[in-house]
Amino acid sequence: MPKLDQTHDPKLQSWLASANGHPDFPIQNLPLGVFSSHSGKPRGGVAIGDRILDLGAAIEAGLFDGEAREAAAAASGETLNEFLALGARARCALRARLSELLTLGNPDRSHAEACLHVATDCTLHLPARIGDYTDFYVGIHHATNVGKQFRPDNPLLPNYKYVPIGYHGRASSISPSGTAVRRPNGQTKLPDSEDPRFGPSQRLDYELELGVWIGSGNVSGEPIEITKAAQYVAGYCLLNDWSARDIQAWEYQPLGPFLSKNFASTVSAWIVTPEALAPFRSAQPSRPEGDPKPLPYLTDEADQKEGGLDLQLEVLLRTPAMREKGLSPHRLGLSNTRHMYWTVAQMITHHTSNGCNLQPGDLLGTGTISGPDAASCGSILEATVGGRNPISLPSGEERRFLEDGDEVFLRARGQREGFAPIGFGECRAVILPAL
């Protein structure tokens, strides 16, 4: 697990005023991403306050040495895959140097300032070329809520508390925050209809998830032990796994969700490192009395002690009418990564337990992370109980599912007494009407 060091000091101030007290990107965060400005190609950068530090420019200005320079070079291209593959040591060297460089009083300030771009003038891209995308189902309240709609007496299937359930998703249709999502057409079948019909989904939903970026990979045939699994994580993001519930209900038997999910997924563009999240590690929440113990290959004392994460997760909605009236996005759910039944290390170890190989830049999703009550749902399917109880919005509107023009925002935030709070940045998209 990452150690706490001077880069986590909450008293650390940057010479860049906008970084100090920035809700997402104070000097204690330093997430990496890929951006482009008006003129240049997509290239690696670091978010700091309302600016982006151009890593390639900073190398040319001579601001890095040794291992930090190697890491910065690997992170300066069109994707961060090469950087992700380097692992923790190089990542920490870069973080230490970035923290020093951006700290108030650093003599290299003027050189570094010349490498900053105004973030709102830049375009953010996917931070890595995603080889494979796997989505898990570790939010036990989500699994229970959804299960209840299908099987009121037996919401959780018998495998749930033994197997970190997951499945493969679509890598090609993952986009960075801000990319609009077109409502999918598809086959749906109403309960009282004999035949299915083809047309726009009527039950379009969001899913509030944490994304995990894989760093170094494993060789095919060689599992990753639970005691080492955390070392394979290069960072985290927000993930909205858009879902068409009516398409899903008709197609998912027997091979799982397909077209109901693969039309689009949205990620926040910045990779928040395990080092930045070190202050927000927590014990894995204890399993309810009577739950089975995880099998030995999924059991590790250190993981139980600090393999959990304590991050606030939030989903908000803004409709076209709300935009017109100047209303802020309305919160639909407030949850926390502590509601994960399995840790990220358990997800990785399970995923590779059969020898499956992970590669740098692979993306894992946790699945929807809902809390135990109605105010903490991570999908509208749960919040409206399958569309039966509409949500009331401050504009006077109601929603059972998402409508065209609706904009969905996800947010994540780490906050803990004695540490500087950090955020993940924007993860939003607007719904376009079906073709």
Place this chain on the structure above:
Amino acid sequence: MPKLDQTHDPKLQSWLASANGHPDFPIQNLPLGVFSSHSGKPRGGVAIGDRILDLGAAIEAGLFDGEAREAAAAASGETLNEFLALGARARCALRARLSELLTLGNPDRSHAEACLHVATDCTLHLPARIGDYTDFYVGIHHATNVGKQFRPDNPLLPNYKYVPIGYHGRASSISPSGTAVRRPNGQTKLPDSEDPRFGPSQRLDYELELGVWIGSGNVSGEPIEITKAAQYVAGYCLLNDWSARDIQAWEYQPLGPFLSKNFASTVSAWIVTPEALAPFRSAQPSRPEGDPKPLPYLTDEADQKEGGLDLQLEVLLRTPAMREKGLSPHRLGLSNTRHMYWTVAQMITHHTSNGCNLQPGDLLGTGTISGPDAASCGSILEATVGGRNPISLPSGEERRFLEDGDEVFLRARGQREGFAPIGFGECRAVILPAL
């Protein structure tokens, strides 16, 4: 649909003697792949008889002009993705020139001969960087046979005859023929046991499938119409979708197969083009009386008339004892691509009907293609009825599922009166014991 031209003439003979009458690679086939010889890097080549033509070397020797030269250049690198993206026109130009160049009497023979490598001295690699891999379930006899083992009275689910069922598989663990497959460990639960156990799969299986390489892709949000879907296919291969049935049974609810499949998939290394397969197109077999018509978005007259394929598919087994006794591989099943309930065009149109974007080098699998009887099963689960009826082998051994050291071979072959028969080359792998 590809047209028949002089490259399909069965009387065409090559100056390379081994090509004439070659079971897989006569001059009428000309599949593309990526190979390396002792010295060089992986690079694009064409299989002809028992040789491989080095495309980069042939360009340097001045053997290509115009569009054929452009296509050869795109196919001469470490992966064929760039070539696949070019589409049919460039592919046809290259095929026409290759056919001419290799035909008996061609004046460039000596220059071309200098670009040939002995195939058995070369290593074959994956022909493309696979972005996403999707596996379908279009073999209706397979779906019925497997369904019967779970639901004797109702083997096919209600969606089967409306939806070309598919799901996302794992791209990272796909290997070319010859790569050994390690038996996976995983969670399994016996019916009479209260808890699952973790250990080597006891029900390891093969799956006999046709693979489809995607050529040009579609833009996210823009479906591919059924009338145009065939244009997006760049070629075909064999695909063995190894499956651990005991892991599958315990894990697959509710999100589908995951670790039971993603430890390994094996493909034949040569991309057999739609042009090479033009003589083996056929009408889509008519649906049994009473089956629903496909929905309009999946209906196209031309596809019904010639969107089917008539390729013989075969799976064979050789155990260590058979190898020791010098016995040939034993046929476990003989099937045909005519047992597909949905065409490749219907798979592509369905896949993109929600706007999902396909990319050059994506791989689609058809799912296991079994025939209607016991001798035509494409998986051992079907051939032994879930392990109940063991298969007898010429070595005196029996098999209920695959054992360590077993080697599985897939074969595909097009043959039709008036045309030169062609094959797909080798798709084989041996099972290594679990770790």
